[in-house]
Amino acid sequence: MSSPVYLGVIGVGGVGTAFLSQLARLPNAPKLILLARSSQTLQSPTPAYSPAIPAAEWKTAVETPSLMKSGALSVDEIASYLSSAPGRSILVDNTSDPALASSYPIFLRKGISIVTPNKKGFSSDLSLWKDIFASAAEGKALVYHESTVGAGLPVISTLRDLVATGDEVTRIEGVFSGTLSFLFNTFAPVSGLSGAKWSEVVAKAKELGYTEPDPRDDLNGMDVARKLTILARIAGLEVQAPDSFPIESLIPKELESLPSTAEGTAQFMARLPEFDGQMAAIKEGAEKQGKVVRYVGSIDVGKKEVRVGLQYFDQDSAIAGLKGSDNIISFYTKRYTSPLIVQGAGAGGDVTAHGVSADLVKAVERLQ
Amino acid sequence: MSSPVYLGVIGVGGVGTAFLSQLARLPNAPKLILLARSSQTLQSPTPAYSPAIPAAEWKTAVETPSLMKSGALSVDEIASYLSSAPGRSILVDNTSDPALASSYPIFLRKGISIVTPNKKGFSSDLSLWKDIFASAAEGKALVYHESTVGAGLPVISTLRDLVATGDEVTRIEGVFSGTLSFLFNTFAPVSGLSGAKWSEVVAKAKELGYTEPDPRDDLNGMDVARKLTILARIAGLEVQAPDSFPIESLIPKELESLPSTAEGTAQFMARLPEFDGQMAAIKEGAEKQGKVVRYVGSIDVGKKEVRVGLQYFDQDSAIAGLKGSDNIISFYTKRYTSPLIVQGAGAGGDVTAHGVSADLVKAVERLQ
Numbered sequence: 001m002s003s004p005v006y007l008g009v010i011g012v013g014g015v016g017t018a019f020l021s022q023l024a025r026l027p028n029a030p031k032l033i034l035l036a037r038s039s040q041t042l043q044s045p046t047p048a049y050s051p052a053i054p055a056a057e058w059k060t061a062v063e064t065p066s067l068m069k070s071g072a073l074s075v076d077e078i079a080s081y082l083s084s085a086p087g088r089s090i091l092v093d094n095t096s097d098p099a100l101a102s103s104y105p106i107f108l109r110k111g112i113s114i115v116t117p118n119k120k121g122f123s124s125d126l127s128l129w130k131d132i133f134a135s136a137a138e139g140k141a142l143v144y145h146e147s148t149v150g151a152g153l154p155v156i157s158t159l160r161d162l163v164a165t166g167d168e169v170t171r172i173e174g175v176f177s178g179t180l181s182f183l184f185n186t187f188a189p190v191s192g193l194s195g196a197k198w199s200e201v202v203a204k205a206k207e208l209g210y211t212e213p214d215p216r217d218d219l220n221g222m223d224v225a226r227k228l229t230i231l232a233r234i235a236g237l238e239v240q241a242p243d244s245f246p247i248e249s250l251i252p253k254e255l256e257s258l259p260s261t262a263e264g265t266a267q268f269m270a271r272l273p274e275f276d277g278q279m280a281a282i283k284e285g286a287e288k289q290g291k292v293v294r295y296v297g298s299i300d301v302g303k304k305e306v307r308v309g310l311q312y313f314d315q316d317s318a319i320a321g322l323k324g325s326d327n328i329i330s331f332y333t334k335r336y337t338s339p340l341i342v343q344g345a346g347a348g349g350d351v352t353a354h355g356v357s358a359d360l361v362k363a364v365e366r367l368q
Numbered sequence: 369m370s371s372p373v374y375l376g377v378i379g380v381g382g383v384g385t386a387f388l389s390q391l392a393r394l395p396n397a398p399k400l401i402l403l404a405r406s407s408q409t410l411q412s413p414t415p416a417y418s419p420a421i422p423a424a425e426w427k428t429a430v431e432t433p434s435l436m437k438s439g440a441l442s443v444d445e446i447a448s449y450l451s452s453a454p455g456r457s458i459l460v461d462n463t464s465d466p467a468l469a470s471s472y473p474i475f476l477r478k479g480i481s482i483v484t485p486n487k488k489g490f491s492s493d494l495s496l497w498k499d500i501f502a503s504a505a506e507g508k509a510l511v512y513h514e515s516t517v518g519a520g521l522p523v524i525s526t527l528r529d530l531v532a533t534g535d536e537v538t539r540i541e542g543v544f545s546g547t548l549s550f551l552f553n554t555f556a557p558v559s560g561l562s563g564a565k566w567s568e569v570v571a572k573a574k575e576l577g578y579t580e581p582d583p584r585d586d587l588n589g590m591d592v593a594r595k596l597t598i599l600a601r602i603a604g605l606e607v608q609a610p611d612s613f614p615i616e617s618l619i620p621k622e623l624e625s626l627p628s629t630a631e632g633t634a635q636f637m638a639r640l641p642e643f644d645g646q647m648a649a650i651k652e653g654a655e656k657q658g659k660v661v662r663y664v665g666s667i668d669v670g671k672k673e674v675r676v677g678l679q680y681f682d683q684d685s686a687i688a689g690l691k692g693s694d695n696i697i698s699f700y701t702k703r704y705t706s707p708l709i710v711q712g713a714g715a716g717g718d719v720t721a722h723g724v725s726a727d728l729v730k731a732v733e734r735l736q
Contacts, residue, residue, distance in 0.1 A: 025534045153708060154522045154529070161522070165725035166393045190684070316558070321689060324706050335719050338692050340521060340712035350703045357533035366734050 005364050006049060006085040008034035008078060008112075011094030012058070015117055015147075018353035019094055024056035026357065030090060030364050034081060035061070036073065043068040049085045075103040083110040088367040090142075092356060093118050102128055105135035108143065113367065115359045117147030117352050122233070123226035123242045129233055142363050147355030149176065149227045150327045150346040158342060159234050159331065168334040169235045173298040176227045178325035178347035179211050179218040180250075180295040185322055188283045188292045190315045198279035199272040206269070210325060214265045219250040221295075221308050228297040232306050235299060239306060248309025250295070252278070286312045292320045318343070373732050374417060374453040376402035376446060376480075379462030380426070383485055383515075386721035387462055392424035394725065398458060398732050402449060403429070404441065411436040417453045443471040451478040456735040458510075460724060461486050470496055473503035476511065481735065483727045485515030485720050490601070491594035491610045497601055510731050515723030517544065517595045518695045518714045526710060527602050527699065535701045537603045541666040542697035543690055544595045546715030547579050547586040548618075548663040550693040556651045556660045558683045566647035567640040574637070578693060582633045587618040589663075592676050596665040600674050603667060607674060616677025618663070620646070654680045660688045686711070 007030040009016070009023075023029055031052040033044040042053055042061055045068050053061050062069060073081075082089040091107050093100055093116040101121030104114050105128075114121075114136075121132055122145055136143045146156045162169055175181045187201045196204075202219075205211050211218050222242065229242045239245065249256075251268075252275045258264040286293040291312040296319065299306050313320045318341060322328050327346025330339035345351045375398040380388070391397055399420040401412040410421055410429055413436050421429050430437060441449075450457040459475050461468055461484040469489030472482050473496075482489075482504075489500055490513055504511045514524045530537055543549045555569045564572075570587075573579050579586050590610065597610045607613065617624075619636075620643045626632040654661040659680040664687065667674050681688045686709060690696050695714025698707035713719045 022533055026532075152703070154526050154710070157525070158522050161726035161729070162722070164394075164729050165390055165722055167722060316689060318686070318689070318711075321684060321686070326706055335520070335722055336712055338694055338713055340710075342522070342708075342710055343686075344704055344708035345706055354530070354533055354535060354703055358529035361529070361532050 005030040006089040014349035016094035018349040108135035113142040123229040144359035151352040152355030171332040174329035182325040245306040373398040374457040382717035384462035386717040476503035481510040512727035519720040520723030539700040546693035613674040
């Protein structure tokens with residue numbers, strides 16, 4: 001129960017940086033022997049795989065003479081390095097790179113466990129999903145990806161526990177995007193007192209950094225669709241791809257052809273006010289029924305239906321009462337007829353890294 | 369990663385029965401080799417520890433000639449039997465017996481892991497808490513007790529993840545009793561439309577089986593205090609005992625001396641209407657501030673304060689909006705300034721057993 005575990009980390013963006021600072025303070029942390037960013041790789045020297053890279057000083061570790069430095073390594077080079085370590089090893093992928101995600105099976109078959117917030121591996125073609133878990137079984141390796149849905153909120157673990165213990169999940173519903181949560185909580189609050197126009201709310205959110213640099217990446221619903229794909233698959237549905245079910249895009253049809261360049265973003269923002277009337281009508285339609293409009297994802301397991309889009313909710317419902325940019329996820333099951341609800345911040349470097357760190361602790365506990 | 373794991377189970381009450389039916393359908397289930405109820409014990413015969421007891425047919429397994437039958441065994445006998453099994457073993461304690469709970473250290477030091485919904489071991493004297501975790505470390509055994517707070521809701525695991533990854537938990541607050549949740553959601557709903565008197569609500573809840581047979585066991589606040597004790601200790605506070613902080617009892621002072629017999633219960637219920645005016649005044653006091661009254665527990669980690677009792681809440685707060693007999697637990701941390709909230713059924717055989725089964729799966733994953 002206490003053989004050393006070795007760790008490789010790829011990615012030092014917002015989540016990666018927060019993760020490394022959490023790793024530095026983790027008791028019983030695995031030995032960090034590889035740290036890769038786009039163009040630079042740090043490694044502990046073979047064959048001893050020692051000294052480890054100091055997580056607390058990763059920024060200056062490149063100056064440590066005893067560490068190996070190189071440019072970007074290939075997947076095969078990283079997998080071969082990690083699998084030759086004198087103990088079990090874990091790769092933490094803190095990127096959102098689809099290419100790296102599609103190579104998880106290579107790592108897993110070599111016995112390297114994967115811990116990651118990268119949605120791509122679990123929400124792309126069903127064949128990759130199946131390959132990942134078959135490869136993990138083959139290599140007796142572990143896969144943890146809590147932060148792919150709701151950041152560090154206990155969403156994946158809760159769903160997996162329900163499924164593993166034989167509960168029957170009938171429905172999953174929620175607000176899965178911090179950005180869209182903020183937009184609708186601001187645009188259509190329960191109090192009904194917002195006078196702000198839709199385009200103003202989007203512009204403000206962009207200004208505050210609550211949206212992606214190109215807000216269309218939030219408004220197209222694909223991020224939510226990827227999260228739904230992951231949950232639906234865990235619940236037992238064979239979702240072929242993240243676009244194989246209805247996704248209601250909030251990008252007006254007339255603006256769909258704008259290029260995905262910075263200039264296209266600017267044109268999109270400039271023309272968005274033309275569609276304020278449409279959004280106001282939707283909002284008022286809800287109000288007439290005493291409800292509010294929210295952008296949600298839902299999975300009906302029995303009917304095998306996955307949907308992403310706008311929906312009306314009672315003003316005293318948990319979804320309507322959401323604040324700020326919080327996520328909320330409700331699980332309806334045979335055991336939980338009154339839903340099991342998880343709610344809280346679903347985006348941000350620290351809370352996303354929290355999910356990665358918590359997964360890492362669990363993986364280390366099982367491997368050591 | 370696949371040595372057999374052996375399982376002993378004590379208790380076949382509501383939770384125990386639900387657990388056994390979940391166990392029977394668990395893939396990769398450990399081998400059930402001991403099943404004990406108050407006056408009867410079933411065991412797989414030594415030295416082979418085979419055949420296993422069929423979890424699905426535990427009620428009739430006593431007629432299986434190949435199994436050993438005896439009366440109640442002592443703690444030492446059970447510990448010695450389990451620790452001699454040809455693999456790692458786990459004891460699931462599905463009782464609420466304080467004596468069994470106080471003997472967890474004996475099992476743990478022998479390397480037997482503990483999985484339990486029994487609050488007693490974790491909420492009694494601080495010395496027992498310390499002994500349990502020191503013994504677990506000594507015996508390299510595991511301790512999982514998710515269902516001691518909020519039944520199967522992911523409360524303990526969420527808090528342990530936050531603490532393990534170095535987050536700073538500043539405050540925990542919530543409704544921790546399904547019974548008291550029901551009583552106050554009914555007595556003082558947000559709509560303000562309940563005309564029911566306090567004593568009527570209590571009587572109705574008793575009739576529906578939502579309270580303990582003696583409702584005073586809910587109204588005295590001790591069950592909530594025990595749960596708070598557990599959470600506070602995980603969050604790092606050295607709470608000496610479950611009564612070493614302020615607990616507001618809902619048993620009127622004048623009725624405190626009634627005997628804890630069935631007759632005492634009857635007298636209590638008969639005299640409770642005398643105090644309806646007091647409870648109505650509290651309810652109206654909240655309403656005058658535009659709030660509702662709820663029975664909550666809270667932990668202020670910085671101030672080292674634990675409190676259990678009545679508190680006023682804004683009508684649009686998550687606690688006020690609770691429905692039925694749901695629990696809600698909010699974690700405020702350095703990372704989660706907008707709280708991480710877990711909500712849902714916090715009582716009942718099936719959901720309590722769910723937490724036990726999920727813990728068992730995790731323990732098996734680490735031991736095999």
